[in-house]
Amino acid sequence: MINTIRRIFILVILFGLMVLTKTIGTSGEMSYPRTLAVLGFIILASFTLGELFQTIRLPKVTGYIFTGLIFGLSLFQFTNFEPLFLINQRITENLSVVNNIVLAVIALIAGLELKYSKLKKVIKPGLVIILFKFFFVFILITGSFYFLFPVLSQTLTSWQYLLAGGLLISIIAMGTSIELTIGVSEELDIKNDLVELTLSTSILKDLLNIILLVVVIFLIKMYLLPEHETVLSNPLITLLTDLGKTIIAGGILGVLTVFYLRYIKMEITFFLICLIIFGGYAASLFHLETLLMFVIAGMIVSNFAPEEEFEKATENLSLPFFIVFFTLAGATIDLSSAINYLPIAGALFLIRIIALFISVRSAVALVKSPPEIKRFGWSGFISTGVLMLGFSGIIASELPQISALVSGIIYDLILLNLLLGPIIYRAVLVYQKNEAETVQPEAVKTTVKVEYAKKLNEVNEDYQIAFAEPNFYDEKLNKIFFDLYFKTY
Amino acid sequence: METLALFLLILLAGYLGTGLVLRKISSRNFFPSGMEYLILGLLLNPGLYYFLSSNLTFDIFPPINNEILSKMAPVISGVTGLLGLYWGMKFSLVELLKTNREQIRVAIYDTVLSTVIIGSLAFASFYYFFPDPGNLLEILLASYALAVIGSMSSPYVLQKFREKYNITRKLSDSLNSAARFSLFFSLIMFGAIFSFYNFNTRPTMELTPIEFFTISIGIAIAIGILFFIFLGRESDSRKIFVGILGITMLGSGIAYYLGLSPLFLCFILGILLGNLSRIKEKVLDTIEQLISPLSIVITIYAGIIWVLADSTFAWLFILSFPVIKVIAKSFTHKIAVLAAFEKDRVTRGQGVVFLSSDILVFALLINYSTVFNNQYTPIIMSAIILNVFTLGFSSSFFTKRFLVESSEISGETK
Structure with missing residues (x-):
C-alpha cells in the first residue's frame, strides 16, 4: 500500500513539474526546446506506472504503453485536455531515433543469447517446436485473416493485400516474450520442464523470426504487390544477396566488437552506444537488415569475446530505451482504429491460441517430452515480446500500404497477447502446481x-x-x- | 540518426586516436587530462573549414556543420547536467562543516576576490575600450561569466603531485581542500547568471531574477525529493541507472527549456542526493562509469563550438587574459595569507596552486554559450580556452616548484 502511494506521489510530482515548466517557460529560439524534459518525464513516469501495473500483476510493458496513451495524442484526441498532452507529434519525431536504437539493442541481446554451448542443448526441441508453430500459425492465422477481415470490417480488399496482411500478422503471432515468461515463473518461483522448454525455444526464436520477417517482406514485395513485381529479374538471388550482405556486415561489426573487447577494453558503455547508433545508421545507409545484422554481431561477440561486461552494459542500456520505445508506441496509437479492430484482433488472438495448442502438442509428441508439457506447453508461448512492436515499425516503413490495413490489428493483437498472455501462463502454472499437489497424496x-x-x-x-x-x-x-x-x- | 551517428563516430575515433596516445603524455606532464580532446574538437570546428576554404582554391566541407551542432544542443545539455550531478554529489556539507575554517576562508577568498578582480577588469575593458559595447546588462553578465569561469580553480594538479610524492603534510592538504571548495563555490556563483537571462531576453515573463533564481533552486529541490522517493533504498543497478538517467534528463531538460543552467540545477540536485541519500555510493558508482566518456564529449564539443573573436581589441584582451588571471590569483592569495588566522595552513606564493582549470570549465562554457549568445560570447570562449591551454601546461611546473620551495616535496617524501 505504501509503495502504491509512493508511486502515485512520484507521478503527481512529475506531472506538477511538467505543468510548472510549461507555464513559466517559453521556447525562445532553442532547438528541440522541450524534448529533453519530456524524455526525462517519460523515463520516470513510465517506469513508475510500469511498477504500479506490476503490483496488479500486469506486465510492466503495459504500464509503459499506458503512459504513452495518457500523455500522448491518443487520449488528447478524445479529451482535448491540453495539460496532459505532453508527448506531442514533434517530440515523437525528435525521439524517433530511439526506435532504431531499440531494435538494435533487442537484436544484440538476442544475439548474445546465441552461445554455442547453450544452442547445442536446445537446438533439437527448439527447432521442432518452431517448425510446427510456423506451420500451424501461418496456415491458421493467414487463413483466418483472409476470410474474417472482409466480413468483420465490412470492406472489400484485394486478395493480394489480404494475403500479405495475413502473412505479416502471422509473423507477429510467431513471437513469444522470453522476459514475460521469466517474469511469471520467477514470481511464482516455479522452475519446471514447462518453463525450461519455453525458455529454450525462446533463445532461437528471435533469430528465426527476424529471418522470417525479411523473407516474408521480400516475398510480399515481389509477388503480392503489383508495383514491385517487375523490379527484379531474379528475386531469389536478390534475397540471398541482401541477406549475405547483412550477414557480412554483422560479421564485421561482431569482429570489431570482439577486437575492442579483447584489446582495448575501455569505456564499454560508450563503445556500445557508438556501436548501436553507428551500426543502425550504416544499416539504413546500405539498406541492410538492422535486426539480422545485430543478431549476427551479438552471436559473434558471445562466442568469441569476454562478453560479461558488454552484456551487462547492453542490459543496463536497454531498459531506458525500452521504456521510451513503448511509451512512444502508446502515444502514437490511434485509439479509434484500435477500438474498431478489436473484434478481429480478439478472434485472431483466440485462433493463435488454438494454433499454438496444436503445434506445441504435436511437436512435443514428436520429441517425446513429459506429459505435462504436452498438456500445458502451449501456454508459455502466448505472450508477445518487445521485438514484435519493433516488427510493426519495420512493416510500417517497408510496406506502408499493407501497414495501413493491419497496423491497428497488430497493435490490438500485441496488446491482447501482452495483457492476457502472462495471465493465462500464470493460471496454467498455478493449475499445474495445484494438480501436482493434489495428485501427490494418492501417489x-x-x-x-x-x-x-x-x-x-x-x-x-x-x-x-x-x-x-x-x-x-x-x-x-x-x-x-x-x-x-x-x-x- | 545521421547527426548522432556522425557525431559519435567522430568521438569514438577521436577517443581511440588521440586519447590512447596523448593520455600518456598528460600523465607525465600533469596538464589536465582532456586537452587532447579539445585539440580534436578544434580540428573539427566548422570555422576552421570555412577559414581553410576561403584561403584555398578548393572547398573543404566541415564534417560537423552548424545544423548538427544545433541538433546536438539538448543532448549536450543533458551531458552537462550529469556532470553537474556528479560534482554536486561530491560536495559534502558534513565535510564543509568539519573542515578547518582557514581552508574555507582561502576558498572563499579565491572564489570571490578573484572573480571581483577579473570581473572588474573585464567590465572596464568591455565598457571603455570595446568599439560597440551594447547594453549594460549584457556587459555585466559577460564580465561576471568570464570572471567566474576564468577564476575557477581545480585541485587536479595538486592531487596528482600528492599521489605521486605521497605528500600528506598540512599545507598541501589545506590547499587541496581549499581548491576543491573553491570549485564548488564557483559552480554556485555560476548558476546565478542564468536568472538574468529571462529578465533580459524574455520581457513577457513577469519574474525578477531573484524570483527566477529561487524557482530554479526550488525545481532542483523538487526533483531531488522526486529522486529520493523514486529510488528509496534501491539496490537494483538497472533501476538506479534508469533513475539517474531520467532525473538528469528531466532536470537538464527543464533547465534548458527555462534558460537556466542544466549544470547548476543538477549540481544542486546532486548536493541534496550526496548529503541525504543512503544509496549515495551506488549512485556515484553508476555515474562514474559514464563520467569519463561524457567529459570527453563535453571537451570535444567545446572545441567544436569555439567561435573566434573578430576584433583586434578582443584579441588583445583574450591574449592578456592569462596574465590577468595570474595577477588576480596572486593578489587574492596575498590577501588570503595576510588575513589568515592559522599561518601554518597558508604560505606565500600559494596562488600558483589555484591556476589550473578543470574539464568542468568546458561544461560551464557550453552552458553559457547555449543561453547567452551575444558579441561577448566569442571573447569569453576564446579567453577561457586560451587560459586552459596556457595555464594548464604551465601550472604543473609552477605547482611542483611551489611544493619544493615550501618543503612539501623533500628528500623525505617519496
Missing part, C-alpha cells in the same frame, strides 16, 4: 501400499524358509530329534 498412498506388499512378501519368504517341511532323511536333523525325544523323556 504417496500407492507407494506405501507397494512398500507394505514388498515387506509382506519378504516376511512370507522368511516364514516359508523358517517353517518349510523338514528333510526327514537329514541325519543331523534326525539326531537332534532323537536327542530331544529320548533324552528329555
Whole structure:
C-alpha cells in the first residue's frame, strides 16, 4: 500500500513539474526546446506506472504503453485536455531515433543469447517446436485473416493485400516474450520442464523470426504487390544477396566488437552506444537488415569475446530505451482504429491460441517430452515480446500500404497477447502446481501400499524358509530329534 | 540518426586516436587530462573549414556543420547536467562543516576576490575600450561569466603531485581542500547568471531574477525529493541507472527549456542526493562509469563550438587574459595569507596552486554559450580556452616548484 502511494506521489510530482515548466517557460529560439524534459518525464513516469501495473500483476510493458496513451495524442484526441498532452507529434519525431536504437539493442541481446554451448542443448526441441508453430500459425492465422477481415470490417480488399496482411500478422503471432515468461515463473518461483522448454525455444526464436520477417517482406514485395513485381529479374538471388550482405556486415561489426573487447577494453558503455547508433545508421545507409545484422554481431561477440561486461552494459542500456520505445508506441496509437479492430484482433488472438495448442502438442509428441508439457506447453508461448512492436515499425516503413490495413490489428493483437498472455501462463502454472499437489497424496498412498506388499512378501519368504517341511532323511536333523525325544523323556 | 551517428563516430575515433596516445603524455606532464580532446574538437570546428576554404582554391566541407551542432544542443545539455550531478554529489556539507575554517576562508577568498578582480577588469575593458559595447546588462553578465569561469580553480594538479610524492603534510592538504571548495563555490556563483537571462531576453515573463533564481533552486529541490522517493533504498543497478538517467534528463531538460543552467540545477540536485541519500555510493558508482566518456564529449564539443573573436581589441584582451588571471590569483592569495588566522595552513606564493582549470570549465562554457549568445560570447570562449591551454601546461611546473620551495616535496617524501 505504501509503495502504491509512493508511486502515485512520484507521478503527481512529475506531472506538477511538467505543468510548472510549461507555464513559466517559453521556447525562445532553442532547438528541440522541450524534448529533453519530456524524455526525462517519460523515463520516470513510465517506469513508475510500469511498477504500479506490476503490483496488479500486469506486465510492466503495459504500464509503459499506458503512459504513452495518457500523455500522448491518443487520449488528447478524445479529451482535448491540453495539460496532459505532453508527448506531442514533434517530440515523437525528435525521439524517433530511439526506435532504431531499440531494435538494435533487442537484436544484440538476442544475439548474445546465441552461445554455442547453450544452442547445442536446445537446438533439437527448439527447432521442432518452431517448425510446427510456423506451420500451424501461418496456415491458421493467414487463413483466418483472409476470410474474417472482409466480413468483420465490412470492406472489400484485394486478395493480394489480404494475403500479405495475413502473412505479416502471422509473423507477429510467431513471437513469444522470453522476459514475460521469466517474469511469471520467477514470481511464482516455479522452475519446471514447462518453463525450461519455453525458455529454450525462446533463445532461437528471435533469430528465426527476424529471418522470417525479411523473407516474408521480400516475398510480399515481389509477388503480392503489383508495383514491385517487375523490379527484379531474379528475386531469389536478390534475397540471398541482401541477406549475405547483412550477414557480412554483422560479421564485421561482431569482429570489431570482439577486437575492442579483447584489446582495448575501455569505456564499454560508450563503445556500445557508438556501436548501436553507428551500426543502425550504416544499416539504413546500405539498406541492410538492422535486426539480422545485430543478431549476427551479438552471436559473434558471445562466442568469441569476454562478453560479461558488454552484456551487462547492453542490459543496463536497454531498459531506458525500452521504456521510451513503448511509451512512444502508446502515444502514437490511434485509439479509434484500435477500438474498431478489436473484434478481429480478439478472434485472431483466440485462433493463435488454438494454433499454438496444436503445434506445441504435436511437436512435443514428436520429441517425446513429459506429459505435462504436452498438456500445458502451449501456454508459455502466448505472450508477445518487445521485438514484435519493433516488427510493426519495420512493416510500417517497408510496406506502408499493407501497414495501413493491419497496423491497428497488430497493435490490438500485441496488446491482447501482452495483457492476457502472462495471465493465462500464470493460471496454467498455478493449475499445474495445484494438480501436482493434489495428485501427490494418492501417489504417496500407492507407494506405501507397494512398500507394505514388498515387506509382506519378504516376511512370507522368511516364514516359508523358517517353517518349510523338514528333510526327514537329514541325519543331523534326525539326531537332534532323537536327542530331544529320548533324552528329555 | 545521421547527426548522432556522425557525431559519435567522430568521438569514438577521436577517443581511440588521440586519447590512447596523448593520455600518456598528460600523465607525465600533469596538464589536465582532456586537452587532447579539445585539440580534436578544434580540428573539427566548422570555422576552421570555412577559414581553410576561403584561403584555398578548393572547398573543404566541415564534417560537423552548424545544423548538427544545433541538433546536438539538448543532448549536450543533458551531458552537462550529469556532470553537474556528479560534482554536486561530491560536495559534502558534513565535510564543509568539519573542515578547518582557514581552508574555507582561502576558498572563499579565491572564489570571490578573484572573480571581483577579473570581473572588474573585464567590465572596464568591455565598457571603455570595446568599439560597440551594447547594453549594460549584457556587459555585466559577460564580465561576471568570464570572471567566474576564468577564476575557477581545480585541485587536479595538486592531487596528482600528492599521489605521486605521497605528500600528506598540512599545507598541501589545506590547499587541496581549499581548491576543491573553491570549485564548488564557483559552480554556485555560476548558476546565478542564468536568472538574468529571462529578465533580459524574455520581457513577457513577469519574474525578477531573484524570483527566477529561487524557482530554479526550488525545481532542483523538487526533483531531488522526486529522486529520493523514486529510488528509496534501491539496490537494483538497472533501476538506479534508469533513475539517474531520467532525473538528469528531466532536470537538464527543464533547465534548458527555462534558460537556466542544466549544470547548476543538477549540481544542486546532486548536493541534496550526496548529503541525504543512503544509496549515495551506488549512485556515484553508476555515474562514474559514464563520467569519463561524457567529459570527453563535453571537451570535444567545446572545441567544436569555439567561435573566434573578430576584433583586434578582443584579441588583445583574450591574449592578456592569462596574465590577468595570474595577477588576480596572486593578489587574492596575498590577501588570503595576510588575513589568515592559522599561518601554518597558508604560505606565500600559494596562488600558483589555484591556476589550473578543470574539464568542468568546458561544461560551464557550453552552458553559457547555449543561453547567452551575444558579441561577448566569442571573447569569453576564446579567453577561457586560451587560459586552459596556457595555464594548464604551465601550472604543473609552477605547482611542483611551489611544493619544493615550501618543503612539501623533500628528500623525505617519496
